[in-house]
Amino acid sequence: MSANDVAVLGVGMHPWGKWGRNFVEYGVAAARDALRDAGIAWTDVQFVSGADTMRNGYPGYVSGATFAQAMGWTGARVASSYAACASGVTALEAARTRILAGLCDVALVVGADTTPKGFLAPNAGDRPTDPDWLRFRLVGATNPTYFALAARRRMDLYGATAEDFAKVKVKNAGNGLANPNARFQKAVTVHDVLASPMVADPLHLLEICATADGGAAVVLTSMEFAQRHAGTAGSPVRVAAVSTVTPTYPNTVIDLPDMATDSTAVVARADQTFKQSIAHAAYEEAGIGPDELSLAEVYDLSTALELDWYEDIGLCKQGEAERLLNDGDTQMGGRIPVNPSGGLACFGEAVPAQAIAQICEVTWQLRGQATGRQVEGATAGITANQGLFGHGSAVLLRR
Amino acid sequence: MTTIARQPALGAEGWFTSDEEAPALLGLRCASCGTYVFPKADYGCPNPACGGTAFDEVRLSRFGTVWSYTDARYQPPPPYVVPTDEHTPFCIAAVELADEGLVVMGQVIAGVTVDDLRVGQRMELVIDVLYRDEAAEHLIWKWKPADEAEGVA
Numbered sequence: 378m379s380a381n382d383v384a385v386l387g388v389g390m391h392p393w394g395k396w397g398r399n400f401v402e403y404g405v406a407a408a409r410d411a412l413r414d415a416g417i418a419w420t421d422v423q424f425v426s427g428a429d430t431m432r433n434g435y436p437g438y439v440s441g442a443t444f445a446q447a448m449g450w451t452g453a454r455v456a457s458s459y460a461a462c463a464s465g466v467t468a469l470e471a472a473r474t475r476i477l478a479g480l481c482d483v484a485l486v487v488g489a490d491t492t493p494k495g496f497l498a499p500n501a502g503d504r505p506t507d508p509d510w511l512r513f514r515l516v517g518a519t520n521p522t523y524f525a526l527a528a529r530r531r532m533d534l535y536g537a538t539a540e541d542f543a544k545v546k547v548k549n550a551g552n553g554l555a556n557p558n559a560r561f562q563k564a565v566t567v568h569d570v571l572a573s574p575m576v577a578d579p580l581h582l583l584e585i586c587a588t589a590d591g592g593a594a595v596v597l598t599s600m601e602f603a604q605r606h607a608g609t610a611g612s613p614v615r616v617a618a619v620s621t622v623t624p625t626y627p628n629t630v631i632d633l634p635d636m637a638t639d640s641t642a643v644v645a646r647a648d649q650t651f652k653q654s655i656a657h658a659a660y661e662e663a664g665i666g667p668d669e670l671s672l673a674e675v676y677d678l679s680t681a682l683e684l685d686w687y688e689d690i691g692l693c694k695q696g697e698a699e700r701l702l703n704d705g706d707t708q709m710g711g712r713i714p715v716n717p718s719g720g721l722a723c724f725g726e727a728v729p730a731q732a733i734a735q736i737c738e739v740t741w742q743l744r745g746q747a748t749g750r751q752v753e754g755a756t757a758g759i760t761a762n763q764g765l766f767g768h769g770s771a772v773l774l775r776r
Numbered sequence: 777m778t779t780i781a782r783q784p785a786l787g788a789e790g791w792f793t794s795d796e797e798a799p800a801l802l803g804l805r806c807a808s809c810g811t812y813v814f815p816k817a818d819y820g821c822p823n824p825a826c827g828g829t830a831f832d833e834v835r836l837s838r839f840g841t842v843w844s845y846t847d848a849r850y851q852p853p854p855p856y857v858v859p860t861d862e863h864t865p866f867c868i869a870a871v872e873l874a875d876e877g878l879v880v881m882g883q884v885i886a887g888v889t890v891d892d893l894r895v896g897q898r899m900e901l902v903i904d905v906l907y908r909d910e911a912a913e914h915l916i917w918k919w920k921p922a923d924e925a926e927g928v929a
Binding site (some may be wrong): 459492498499501503505506510511512513514515516517518519524525527528529530533534574575576578579580627629631636637638639640641642643644720 | 785786787806810811812813814818822823824825827843844845846847848849850852853854855856857866868870875876877878879880881882883894895896906916917923
C-alpha cells in the first residue's frame with residue numbers, strides 16, 4: 378500500500394435512461410446507494426464533492442451544495458467541479474487530495490445530469506468570441522465531426538475497416554446486456570451497425586455515443602478510516618493514482634471545440650499526444666504499468682475512439698488496436714477486457730456522472746461483484762476519458 | 777438594383793484576406809519566439825516558454841495536405857445556418873500546413889464527397905459563401921482539392 382492510497386468504501390448509481398427528471402433526484406439516489414454500500418450514514422460525510430451538470434458545453438447547475446442541501450444540511454464542506462467529461466474525476470481528485478492532506482476522512486463524490494435529445498449544441502444567441510459557438514457557426518462541426526476525423530485517420534493510416542469499428546459496438550453491446558444500470562441492453566450485429574444511418578462518415582448512428590440521464594457516486598475515505606470501519610471484511614478497493622493532466626504545447630491533435638491545432642514550427646511535437654499523456658501520468662504515479670491491468674474502462678464516444686484508447690493507454694502499439702480487437706484480447710475472457718460495463722455504447726453520456734460511473738464499474742470488478750460481466754480474478758483496472766476544453770482523466774484502482 | 781455586401785461571417789472578421797487572386801488565412805507570428813497562431817492570440821503567445829505579446833500578421837500557406845476528413849450527413853444545429861432550403865451534406869477537412877506546423881479545419885467546397893478525399897491529399901484554400909441573407913453574403917474559408925500540378929504557396 379502506498380502512502381498516497383485512498384479507499385473506495387462505497388459506490389452507487391442511478392440507472393441510466395431518458396427519464397427526463399431533475400438531475401438532483403439521480404444524484405441523491407446514487408449518493409444514498411453509495412452510502413448504503415459503504416455502510417456509513419450521510420451524517421458521517423465531511424466533504425461533498427460534486428461534478429457540475431453540463432449545459433451546452435459549459436457548466437450548468439451547481440452540484441456540491443445542491444446535493445448537500447437535498448440530503449439535509451450537515452455542515453459538511455462542499456466543492457463543485459467542472460471539467461466537461463472529466464468533471465467526475467476532477468471532483469474525485471478534490472476529495473482525494475483533501476483526504477491525503479489530512480483535512481477529512483470521509484468524502485462523498487457525486488455527479489448526475491439530465492440531457493436533451495440530439496446533438497449537443499451551444500446555447501442560443503450570438504457569441505462570436507466563444508470557440509464552441511464558432512465551430513458550429515463557421516464550420517458546422519458537431520461533436521461527431523471530431524470523432525469521425527479520428528476514425529478516418531485510423532482507416533487511412535492503419536487500414537482500419539468499417540467492420541472493425543462495428544465490432545467494437547457489438548462487443549460493448551454484448552457486455553452491457555448484463556448491466557442493470559445501462560440505458561441500452563440490446564445485442565447488435567455488425568450488420569445492424571453498418572445498416573444504421575451514416576452520421577459523419579465513416580461513423581454510423583449506432584457507433585456514436587447517445588446522451589442520457591443518470592447519476593453515480595463514490596464514498597472515498599482515508600485508508601485508516603476504511604480499515605477501522607471494515608474490520609475483518611477484507612481490504613477495500615484503493616485509488617492508486619488519479620490523472621487530471623492538461624495538454625502540453627504544442628497540442629497537435631485537433632480537438633473539441635478548436636478549429637486549429639497549435640503550431641509545431643518553433644516547439645517540436647512532444648513524444649506523447651495529449652491523449653497518451655492522460656493514462657501515462659496515472660501509471661507513473663501508481664508505479665503500475667499497462668501489463669499489470671486486469672481491465673480498462675475507456676471513453677468510447679465512438680467505436681473508433683475506443684480503438685484509439687487501446688493505444689493511448691498502452692495496451693498495444695500505435696496502429697495495432699484493430700488486431701487486438703480482432704484477436705479477442707479486449708473481449709470478456711480475453712487478455713484485457715475493455716469496457717466490461719458496456720461502455721458509453723450502452724450507457725450514453727450523462728456527462729458529470731460518466732467518469733464516476735467508470736470508477737463504480739472498476740470497483741465492482743475488483744470486488745468480484747460484477748454479476749454476469751465479471752472479469753475473473755481482477756486485481757487492477759484503469760479508467761480513461763477525455764472531454765472538451767483540454768480535460769482528460771484517468772483513475773487507477775487496485776485491490 | 778442593389779449590390780449585396782460580401783463580408784466575413786460573424787466571428788471570422790480579420791481571419792482571412794478577401795483577395796480573389798490569392799486568398800489566404802491571416803495568422804499571427806509571435807515577434808519573440810516565431811511560433812504561429814491561428815485564428816488569434818488574444819492573451820499573448822501560446823508557447824508557455826515565451827510570454828510574448830507582440831505579433832506580426834502573416835498570410836498562412838494557401839496549400840496544405842489533408843490530416844483527416846469527414847462529412848456532415850445530418851444538419852448541424854444552430855448557430856450553424858443552413859445555406860440552402862434543405863440541408864445538403866458537405867465535407868469537412870482538417871488540413872496540415874507544413875511551413876506553419878498548423879492543422880486548420882474547414883468545410884470543403886460543395887460537390888466534393890468523402891470518396892474524393894484521402895489523408896495526405898493536397899488541398900487549396902478558397903474563400904466561399906457560408907450563407908446568404910437579405911443583408912449580405914457571409915464569407916468563410918473552405919478547402920478545395922488542389923490540382924496536383926498547381927504551384928507552391
